[in-house]
Amino acid sequence: MRQFTAGLDARDAALPTWLGQLTTSRLPALTGLAKALREDQPAVIQEITTAFNSGVNDDRICHLQLQKRIMDGRAGVPLLRHRMILLALLRRHYQ
Template identity: 35%
Template sequence: MTALATLIGDFAALLTLDPGNNERLTRWINHARAENLPHLHAFTRDLELDRHAMNAAITQLIHNGRTERVNTKTKLIKRKMYGRAGFPLLRHRILLG
């Protein structure tokens, strides 16, 4: 549990934007794989599969978070209204929200 808590804290520190986070992430992944934590090993494999996106997320200030938030919110409203109303009401709810 101590190793897991340490690794979680170290990963949280990576979420602060810094140009040197690429190397820190590599060291973190190697350290996480050295521990006997199978679920964390699966997480590190997923990080490696999308390493370019992860590097961009932890090193660059520019991201599309706001756009994704609006898309998710629009899809949620659309799913709530499925089969109940047409496009004019959907448009009205999106513009009000």
């Protein structure tokens, strides 16, 4: 795990060798992680090697999905839009 975090800090794309080590480990959780990362390996390598990421967008999408779950079909798009605008204003105020 330390090799992986050091590779992330250095933006080194030595992901295939690290995934190989995970695959040969006898821990089912690590083997499953390696399998999941291999399925989307080009995107993972791009995320590691470039300075750009989609963290902010993922955060906004997560908030939107949370609000949809909280409302549980009780209202339509206008209320959801209103709640998201209020959340954005609160986020700006407290940051």
